Amino acid sequence: MHSDQTTCDCDVCGFESARIRRMPRSYGSGDRLLVIEQVPVVSCPNCGSSYLTAVTMQAIDQIKQHRSDRSQSKPIAVASF
Numbered sequence: 001m002h003s004d005q006t007t008c009d010c011d012v013c014g015f016e017s018a019r020i021r022r023m024p025r026s027y028g029s030g031d032r033l034l035v036i037e038q039v040p041v042v043s044c045p046n047c048g049s050s051y052l053t054a055v056t057m058q059a060i061d062q063i064k065q066h067r068s069d070r071s072q073s074k075p076i077a078v079a080s081f
C-alpha cells in the first residue's frame with residue numbers, strides 16, 4: 001500500500017517525480033451533479049501533463065455507479081468563492 005504516496009512516475013514522459021495532488025472534481029450538472037473530493041490528480045512538472053490514472057478513473061466510475069443505484073438523489077449545492 002502506498003496511501004501516503006505523493007509522487008509517482010509520469011505516464012506521459014516517464015519523469016519519476018510527478019506530483020499527486022488531491023483535489024475535488026465535479027461530474028454532471030443540476031440534479032445529477034456529483035462532487036468527488038480528494039481525487040488524486042497526477043501533475044508532472046517535467047512535461048506539464050495533468051491527468052487521472054486508469055485506476056483513479058475506474059474508481060470514479062464505480063462511485064458514479066453506486067450513486068446511480070440510489071433512485072433518490074439530492075441536489076448538491078456547490079459554492080465557489
Ligand SMILES: [Zn+2]
Pocket residue numbers: 010011012013014015018044045046047048049
Ligand atoms: Zn511527464
